[in-house]
Amino acid sequence: MEENMVKITVIDREGMAHSLEAPTDMNMNMMELCKSYELPVEGTCGGMAMCASCHMYIQSEHDLGQRNDDEEAMLDQAFFVKSNSRLGCQLHISSAFEGLVVQLAEVGQ
DSSP states (O other): OOTTEEEEEEEOTTSOEEEEEEESSSOOBHHHHHHHTTOSOOOTTSSSSSSOTTEEEEOSOOOOOOOOHHHHHHHHHSSSOOTTEEEGGGOBOOGGGTTOEEEEOOOOO
């Protein structure tokens, strides 16, 4: 694999695992990565932590830092929130993401 790439596994809403390669040198976030692989992540607000349509669960033991205030506020209003919930738009891909496993959250009605 290339020097500035990490492997990330995204489990879709049907339970299928997708092994993705993600660049660490483009300031890309998890929402953008999922969209680039045409996975069902809407990103309706364009990555502003205002819609929760990129809600996902961190399944691996990676330390991705704390949720910021905007992310915390949006998750307070989202459906199916768990302790490992994060907004993909707030997770900027870095070398620390190597081997990360996330699952897309159910879509609330």
